[in-house]
Amino acid sequence: MNTSSSGLKSLFQKILKNKWVQGVIVLGFFAVLGLVGLYISIYFGVFGKVPSIEEISSIKQEQATQLLDKDQKLMGKYYIYDRQPVVFEDFPKHLIEALVATEDSRFYEHDGIDNISLMRVFVKNLILQDKSAGGGSTITLQLAKNLYGRKNYAMFSMLINKFKESIVAKRIETVYSKNEILTLYLNTVPFSDNTYGIESASLKFFNKSVNDLTVVEAATLVGTLKANSYYNPRVHLERSRDRRNVVLDQMKNYGYLSEDSLSFYAAKPLELDYRSFNHDVGLAPYFRAEVKKQLEKILDTLKTPDGDKYDLYKDGLIVHTTLDYKMQELAEQAMKEHMKPLQAAFEKSYGASGPWEVNSKVLQSEINKLPQVKAYKAQGLTAQQIKDSLNLKRPVDLFRWKGDTLQQVSAIDSIKHYLKFLNTGMLAIEPTTGAVRSYIGGIDYRYFKYDHVAQSERQVGSTFKPFVYTAAIDEGLNPCSYFSLNKVTYTDYEDWTPSNAGAKEEDPYINYTLEKALSNSVNTISVKVLEEVGIPKVIAQVKKLGITKKMPEEPSLALGVAQINLKELTGAYASYLNKSKAVKPYYITKIEDKSGRVIAQFEPKVAEEQAYSDYTRQVLLEMMQSTVNSGTATRLRQTYGLTNAIAGKTGTTQNNKDGWFVGLTPHLVTVTWVGNDNHSIGFKSTGMGQGANSALPIFAKFYQKLNKDADYKAITQAKFEEPSDEVVLTMDCEPTKRDGFIKRLFKKKEKKKKFH
Template identity: 55%
Template structure:
C-alpha cells in the first residue's frame, strides 16, 4: 500500500493521479464484489458435486399399442433425448446464432462480453444482446433467476458465469449441448427441443429439416415474439437470419440458404394438453390408474412421480381404431342431437320445466360456491341470472355470447352424451374408449364413472341362467301380459303395436325381438337367485335389484363392466376385466411393471350354453331388434348383439359381439329426468347401434383390420342346431283362444322362489 502511495505521489498531474486511484479502487471493489458472489453472500451457488448430479423434471409419455404418442403428464413439458438424436444442422444453427465461439471458450466468451458491455453501457444500444454463452444459458436454465430487477442484473450475470465455468470443468461440449437443448424453454410450458419439435412440427427432433430446426432455434431469442404459430412473419424473418448466420459460419452454402429462405413455414401444431387430442377420457383414466400404481410403488420404497419421472406408459389402445371411433361418434351424435332437439320443439324441458331447471341450478358448482360464500338461496339465484360474456359450445363450434350462468346450465343440460368401449374379447385389452362427447365441457366419464340402467342388454344373462338350470331353448313362453298380484299389480308390457295375446315365443325368438313379457316369465321359471348368481359368475360386480324387474334391466351397470360380462360369450365362457395399460417403463426403457390380462378362472356356463346364446344373439342382428346392421348399414360380417332401451327412453344401449371384439355403447342424457321424446328416436337400435355400425364399416374399409373384420364364429355343433330347430312362434290352440279374453290381463302371483 505504501509503495502504491509513493507511486501515486510521483505522478505530477493530479488528474492522472486521481484517475488511476479511481480505476484501482473500482478494480478492487469489483474483485470484492465478485468474491462476495463467489462465496455466497448474494445467495448460495451450486457446488460442482451438485452440478454433477442434477436432474431435470421429465414429462411422462403415453403411447398407444402401436407406439403412437398420444399424451403426456407433466409439470413442465420436457422429453430429454441423447446427443445422438440431435441432427447436425440443428447444432450448427444453434451455435451459429447463439454462440459462434462455443468450442473455443471455457464457459464465458470474454470478447463477446466486452463487446456487449461497450455497446450497452457506452453506446446505450439495448439491442446488443446479452453476451451469454450457451453454457451460461444452461446455467440460467438450471437455476432460473429469482429476481429479474435491473439492479440485480450484474449479480445474476456473475453467478451464471461462475456456474458456467464449473459446468465446463465437469462436462464435455457434447454434454453441455445435450443438457442445454433438453432444458431450454420454447414457451407455452414447453421445455427441450424434443417437446418443441413434437409440438410445432409433430415429429421427432432427429427428423427435423434444416429450415424447421432454424425456426425452433430462432425462437430462443424470444419464445413469444418469434412463435411461428402466433407471429408467423416474425418467425420467418428470424428463421432466415439463423440461416444467414449458418452461412456466415460456413455451416451452409449461400445457394442452399437462398433456396431454404423461400420455403414457407409449414407447422403441424399439436398440443399435448389435458383436454385436447386423441382419447382424452382414456388418458384421464390411465392417469388415475397410474396414480394408484405410483402410490403402491411408494409403499414398496420406489418413488415414481407420473408428472416428473419421465415414465413411458404403453397402453392397449389402437390408434387408428380410436381415430375412427371418435370420427363416427361426432358424426352420429351431432345428427342425433338435432333430431332430439327438433322432437321437443317448443316443449323442451330444459327450457320450460321450472322444477328440472331449478334442481339442475341448485346442483351446479356455481350455486354451491355462492352458498358457501355466505349468500342465501335467493341471492345466489339472482347472481346466477346476471348476464356476462361467456363462451358456449355446441356441435357447430364455440361462440362468445352474452348469457347468464343459468343460461349456460340450461344450454349444456340438453346435450346427449355417450359412453363407448371396444375391447379384445379374449384378453379384455381396451381398443377404443370414448367417455363422452366433449371432454372440455363434460369431464364425467360415461365408461368408467357412470352406472346406468342397462335395459334389455341384461336379458342375455337371464336367458343364459335359464339354459344353465336346464330349460330347453325351444321352450315356449306366452307373450301375453300378466298382472302380478303380489307385486302391487305390476304388469310389464311390450313395445310396438303387435297383438301378442295368443302368441308363444321360443327363447331365441323372444330374445332376438326383446320381448319383455317373455323375459319376465323366463326369469320366473329360472329363479331370481339363479339369475343373480349367473350374473356374478359372468363378471357383474355392481349390486343388482332382487326384483322381477331385473329381467328388464333395471339394474345399473358400468359400460366397461358390461363389456367384460359379454366377453364371456366369445371367450369360452370366461368373463374378462377390461384393462388399459400393458407396460410402464422408466426413461431408459427398463420395464418397471407389466399388466397381465385378468379373466375368470372358471367358466360361467357350459360350451353348449355359449353356442346357444351366440346363435340367439346372431338372430337379434339378422332378423331381430338389431337388424339395421344388415338392412341399413349393410354389414355382412359375423356379428351377434343385443339392443337395450330403458323406461321412458332414458338410456339407449347396444352391445356388439364379433369373434375378436366386444363393443358396448350407451347414449342418453346426464340429467336422469330427461329422456328421448319417443321410442323410435331413443331406442337402442336408433341412438346407440349406429356408433358401432358406422365404426365397423370404417374397419371394413381398412385392410389392416381384416384379421378382425373377416373372423368367423365357430360353426355351432349339431346338438346346438338341433336344440334351436323349432318354429319361432306358436299360436294358442283353438279352444285356448276361444276362452281367452284378449282385453283382460291374466292375474297371478309371481313366483319369487
C-alpha cells in the first residue's frame, strides 16, 4: 500500500515537472485570474455601467398606448415594441407551469444563476471559441437581457454580456420576489411578430386576455420563446404545434401534467384567432391614424408629473375614444360587400378604353408626377431611356378585391392598376354630440393612405341642396310654394343652363312644391330657390352650420359645386336632428396615464346657437323623409327593404365624378361618398355613378346589419319627432301643379334671364 502510494506520488511529481503540464497549469491559473479580473472590471463598470440596485428597484418598462372604443374594448395600439403589462394575478397557473418547466426548471431553487450551466457556456466560449454556445440562461438572466439588452464588444462579447447579466440577475433576485420576477419577465419577453409581453401576444394570436388562455394556448406561446421567428404559429403552424407538444411534455416531466392530460392536449390541433395590431391593418386603420395625429398635438401641450413630455409610443397611455367597435365592424363589412361588385361593374363599363389604359392623357399625367421621372430628367436621360426604366418589372404586392397578389410589374403597370380603383369615405356620428361611431377613410389603408374623411374635399353635388332650402324656408318661403320645372338660361353667367338628370325632357308647364323638388333633387328648381333667397343668405346659412370652406358665389352653388370635407358635411347635417345646432365630429373622450390618472378630457363641441328655427328643421326633416319614401332614395325601401325611420339625400356631381348619400335616423347621421381618387375619372354612366347607386348601398347594407343586431335597437327602432301642427298645415298641399291654359299660352319652354 505504501509502495503504491509512493509510486503515485512519484508519478505525480514527474508529471508536474513536465513543461507542457506546467504550461497548462500556468495558463489555467491566468485564465481563472483573467476571468476574475474580467468579472471585477465588469462589476465596476469598465465595460459600461451595470444597473444599480436602486435603478433596478425602479424599472421603467416601455408600454404601448392603448386605444379603446366607447365600451373600453381594445381596438388598437401605438408602440415601438408591442408591450402591454399585466399583474401576476392575471397569469393562469398552467402558464407559469409551462414557462418554468420549459425555460428554468430550478427557478424556485436558485438565486438567479444556474452556475453549472453558466460555467459550461464560459468554457465553450473561452476554450472552444463557440460563439453560438447557448444555454445557462435562467428566467432571471433572460429578464436581465430583456430589460437592458446586449452590446457588441470586440472580443468575448457573449462572455462579457453573460457576466453583466449575472450581476444584474443577482441584483434582481435581491430586489424582487420570484412572482415579481415572473411578472417582469412575462411582460418584457419578445414573442413572435414583434410582440413584447404575454398579454399582447395573447391578444394577437388568440384574441383573448392572458387570464383566459387555455393550457394548449399557453404552451404554444411559451414554445415560441425558444426562437420566436422559427416557431411563429402564424407562419409555421405545424412547426409551432410540434414545439407546443415539447412544452407539454416538459410539463408532464416535472409533474404539472398527467400522462392522460398530455395525450389529450397534444392531440389537439393548433387553432389561432389572429388579430394584428399593426398600424396599417386591423379594425378602423384610418380612424387610428387620424387619432394618432390628434394625440401628437394634444401630448405636446401636456407634461408628466416629472415635467417631461409624454411619449405616445412608450408611456402606456390609455386613450378612450367614441368609436363603436362592433358598429365599425359592420360598417367595414357593408363597405366591402358593396365596393367589390361596384368596382367590377366600373371596370367592365369602360372595357379596354378606360382612362387608365396606355396612351391616355390621365395615365401620362400620373406618370409625369412620379418622383423618379423628375430624377431621371435631372440626370439627362432621354424620353426613351425614361420609358425603358419605368417599364422595368419587379415583384410588387398589389391590392385586389379578390385577394392581394405578388406580381412582376413595372412602375407604369402599378399606376395603371391603382388608377382604376374607386375609393370611399364613410362617417357615422351621434347627432347630439358629434361622437364618431364609425369611420372609414378608404377601401384599404395598406395601399390607399389618403383619408377621405379627414383630408379629402370633393364637390358635394345635391347633398348641398337641403342647405339652400333651409335658408329659403328660414327666410319665410312657404313649403307649398310652386316652382316650374322649365329650364332657364342665365345670360350673366356665360349662358349657363342648368338641367335635370335623366334623358327625357320634362314638361315645362309642371310645377313642384319645395318638398317634391328637393325629394326628387330637381336642379332647375334648386337654382330658382337659390335665386329667390339670394346667394349671400345661403352662404351665411352654411357658415352657421360649421362649414368653413369658402363658397363659390355663383348660381351653380345650388347644385353642390362647392368642395366640402366629409366630416364638416356630416356635422352640418346633424343639425336636423339636434335642435337646429351643428356639431363638430370628435374622436377622443379622455386620455389616462398608465396608472389610470386622467391627464386630458374632451367634451362635445356643439354650436351654442341654432342655425335656423325649429319650424325650418321639422320642414326639412319631412322633405328628406320624402326623399327616402318617394324620391331619389326609394331603393332603400324597395331594393333593401329598410323600414326604419330614415331621412336622406342623394348627391351626384358633374360627369359622375362623385356619388354621395346622407342618411339620417333619429340617433345616427351617416354620410357615404364614392369616387375615384383622380378627380378626372368619373363613372361611365349616371345610372352607375349616381349617389343612389354608388354611395347609398353602403348605408343600406350597414343598416341591414344594424337591424339584425339586438344591441342597436335603440338606434334602428327610434322614431323621428312628430312635426308641429304648423308644419303639418303649411305642407298640406298637392306636390305638383300644372299651369292652366292661359299661362301655358304665354309661357316659353325655355327663357333667358339674368340671375338676381
